[in-house]
Amino acid sequence: MSHAWTVRFVAPDADFEGAPLLRRRIRLDQGHGAPTSAVLRWTALGVGEVWLGGRPVTADVLTPGxxxxxxxxxxxxxxxxSLLDGEETVLAVALGNGWYRAPxxxxxxxxxxGEELAVLAELTVTFADGHQQVVGSDRDWRAGPSAVTANHLYDGQSIDARRHDPRWTEVSYDDSSWAGVHEVDVDRAVLQPYVAPPVRRISERVPERVWTSPAGRTLVDFGQNLVGWVRVSVAGEAGxxxxxxxxxxxxxxxxxxxxLRGALATDRFTLSGGEDVFEPTFTFHGFRYVEVDGWPGDPDGLVEGLTAVVVSSxxxxxxxxxxSDELVSQLHENVVWGMRGNFLDVPTDCPQRDERLGWTGDIAAFAPTAVRLFDVQDFLRDWxxxxxxxxxxHDGMVPYVVPDLIKRMPNPPDFQPVDTTAVWSDAAVWVPWAVWQAHGDPVVLAETFDSMTAHVRRVRSKLSPNGLWDTGFQFGDWLDPDAPPEDAARAKADPSVVATACAARSARLVAEAAAVLGRTEEQAELATLAEELRASFNREYVHDGRVHSDCTTVYSLAIVFDLLDAVDREAAGTRLAELVAESGFRISTGxxxxxxxxxxxxxxGHVEEAYRLLLQRECPSWLYPVTMGATTIWERWDSMMPDGTINxxxxxxxxxxxxxxxxxxLHRVVGGLAALEPGYARLLVAPRPGGGLSWAESALDTPHGRARVRWDREGDRLTVQVTVPEGxxxxxxxxxxxxxxxxxxTHTVTATV
Known part of the structure; x- marks a missing residue:
């Protein structure tokens, strides 16, 4: 439930190069004893950081996201x-463009x-005798310039240390020369408390190497593709x-x-002449390498002077x-780093170029992995x-990106008209279902059920008289490795086969969600739709175990989405294994x-084929990027070519x-740890050793405690150690x-394999 606000948004009377400072002196009411509690609620049009009494209120950055x-x-x-000290204090806020105003x-x-940055802040102080004082954003605030001279999420941030006065957050600072503020008309009914965790500095990395490039440029390698910024400690001549x-x-x-395309990804720091520390907290970059120009003194000083700050929700x-395979273990860590970098307030597609959007298709595909690797229940409920x-x-249409920037772009993308599309729009169903499976808390289904049903009903309205989803634009098996670089949607899989399969899966999952929630009418409605789609899929696309367009993706969907009868399923599995072998056990899916x-x-039953696909090192494969030194997951299987050139x-x-x-x-089948019931109320321990691996281990903090499976294989003897949480x-x-x-x-079980 939202707060009943007593204050209003205020904006500076001057823009101050898109990074204003705002402050208000506050005198605490006297005669009521000492303050016993103080709560600050605040938000911004833009992003901001806040201080009280000269001290940061929080370690959060890029608020409100x-x-x-x-x-x-x-x-x-x-x-x-704890930040109240004395009769007077100052509430101070630094603002930046963030997602609200930066192009x-x-x-x-x-x-x-919007074109104007603004802040809403309300401080409620409770005193010993129960008296409450409420003060916050009003026309008494003052606004002035900061050391930030430019800030943009894509292009970077510029800071001039000569303009910085650290006293600006203190009571003694003279703000008489600063500008005033004016109220901004914002509907406070849109204000809601955070559900997701805040964005914060997560960790730091120091340079692993500093060298001079063939062109004479100074380069720094932090050893890991990460998301955040570089904190710079430097001393040099002023200017x-x-x-x-x-x-x-x-x-x-x-x-x-x-x-990077149009993203400049460049930060500029102008020195004061003293000891300066720069941290560009109104931007973020996806990077491993940094090119440094203008560094004073010996380049060796960069090792001490630069620190990469990792930022994430x-x-x-x-x-x-x-x-036991180091490349597979590294592949898993690459997935972890890729998720950490892209789960920055919104589940983005990428963190570096002029995009960084909440593409629904990416998270639809990745949700089961996301809910395992990190506790993202509240993060995804918020999104x-x-x-x-x-x-x-949008009349039940799930957009391609959330928040929907595409509707606001002056030059809309080629894939027009924007409409409901398989996988991408299926995020409305697949994401909450993954959260439910991981945590066993039906709140996510209750919160999203109307959205889930609206999506499936809209898909039903798109079906042709033959019961297929074979009309309209589809991304299909996007980024099929056999598609040309300039046309990522030109996949081997017929897009209508993909769409109809996804529609059947979504209808079935929403019917199951309805059953969990006791929504019997919707359960019957959507279970019927799921069966109708399944029947149409088989009638039109399946013949003697062959699925139309006869490629790995269509068989994979038909099998996993349970669209086939027993005989056709067995034949489809055999055909899928044949196609995988024909591809040389290289990836052929998008x-x-x-x-x-x-x-x-x-x-x-094709475990060894799955392992050969996993362990393939030639392009395209999961391990090819690892052999090329990747530390995150690439967008394309061949984002970098074997000769080191970029796709x-x-x-x-x-x-x-x-x-x-x-x-x-990897966790469920190789490691052998899966959920038999939502929220891991009952576990399935079913490792499937193969591929020459001698051991594997999967551990998970379930809602009930730590679960762990470790297996070791020596000859034909398999030893499995299992930790089952209490309850x-x-x-x-x-x-x-x-x-x-x-x-x-904790148990140990054995088998002969």
Whole structure:
């Protein structure tokens, strides 16, 4: 429930180069005893940081993040009792453009939401005798310039240390020369408290290497593709500017900036002449390498002077995986790093180029992996609120990105008209279902059920008389490795086969959600729709176990989505294994098929084929990027070519989590730890050793406690160690052994394989 606000938004009378400082002196009421509590609630049009009494209120950054501002603007709430000291204090806020005002998108950019930065802040102080004093944003605030001379999420931030006066947050500071403020008319009904965790500094990294490129440029390698910024500690002559440009990769020994497209990804720091520390907290970059220009003194000083600050939503990691193949273990860590970088307030596609949008297809594909690797329940519940808001204002259509920037772009993308599309729009169903499966809390289904049903009913309205979803634009099996670089949608899989399969799956999942919630009418309605779609799929697309367009993706979807009868399922599994072998055990799937192909193989008895696909090192494969030194998941299987050149396609990112969806399979099938019931109330321990692996381990912090499976293989003997959390049980299924039921505790079981 939202707060009953007594204050209003205020904006500075001057823009101050897009980074104003605002402050208000506050005299605490006297005669009521000492303050016993103080709560600050605040938000902004833009992003901001806040101080009280000269001290930061929080470690959060980029608050209030990015939501569908038209209908929902989040506010933060902090206990600031410890920051009250004395009769007078100062409430101070620094503002930046953030997502609200900085031009976003690719091509011709636009400031998507508004032209004016503003703040809303309310401080409530309770005294010993129960008296309350409420003070906050009003016309008594003052506004002045900061040391920030430019700030943009894509292009970077410029800071002039000569303009910085650290006293500006203190009572003694003279703000008489500052400008005033004016009230801004904002509907406070859109204000909602945070559900998601805030964005914070997560960790730091120091340079691993500093060197001079063939062109004579100074380059720094932080050893990991990460998301955040570089904190710079430097001393030099006043007025000197140190420039940092960021990129994920090198090409021909130089910074590989072409994948950034229109994003400049450049920070500029002008020195004061003393000891300066710069931290550009109104931007973020996706990078591993930094090109430095203007550094005073010896380049060796960069090792001490630069620190990469990793920034992400503050998510608790819940899963760990490792195995005897170091490349596979590194693949898993690459998935973790890719998710961490792209879960920055919104589940973005990529963090580096002029895009960084909440593409629904990416998270639809990746959701089962996301809910395992980190506790993202509240993060995704928050984002799903924006999805539902966008959808409700688009006649049930789930947009391609949430928040929906595309509707505001002056030059709309080629894929027009924007409409409901498989996988992408299915995020309305697949994401909450994944959260429910991981946590076992039906609140996410209750919150999203109207959105889920609206999506499936809209899909029903798109079906042809033959019962197929074969009309309208589809992304299909996006980024099929056999598609040309300039046309990522030209996949082997017929897009109508993909769409109809996805429609059947979504209808079935919403029917199951209705059953959980006791919505019997909707359960019957949507179960009927799911069966009708299944029947249409088989009638039109399945003939003697062959699925129309006869490629790995269509078989994978048909098998995993349970669209086939027993005979056709067996034939489809055999055909899928044949196609995988014909491809030389190289990846032949894109966004639609990749999350499901390994499961399709293993569930139809083709475990060794799945392992050969996993362990393939030649391009395209999961391990090829690892052999090329990747530390995150790439957007394309061949984002970098074997000779070290960058893929010629305009759309090439080196930090895209979607194709890392295989990590969920690594945990469930290779590691052997899965859920038999939502929320891991009952576990399935069913490792499927193969591929020459001698051991594997999967650990997960379930809602009931830590679960762990570790298996070791010596010859034909398989030894499995299992930890079952209190209050749960586990069904153990090992090759060639009868099923076992384990109670809570630590157990060792063996089998002959």
């Amino acid at each position: 990015w939501s569908s501002y038209e209908w929902r603007l989040r506010y933060a709430e902090h206990d600031v009792t 976003l998108g690719w091509g011709t950019r636009t400031a998507p939401y 000197r500017t140190v420039t940092l440009r960021h990129a994920e990769v090198l090409e021909h020994g130089e910074l590989g900036t072409r994948p 503050d998510l608790r990691r819940t899963a760990h995986f490792a195995c 799903l609120r924006d999805l539902a808001l966008e959808q409700s204002h 966004f639609a098929g990749t999350p499901f192909i390994a499961d399709a193989l293993t569930s139809t 010629v396609g305009e759309m090439t990112s080196f930090n895209h989590y979607a194709l890392g969806a295989v990590a969920d399979w 749960t049980s586990a069904l153990v299924q090992l090759p060639g052994a009868p099923d076992q039921e384990l109670a809570a505790g």
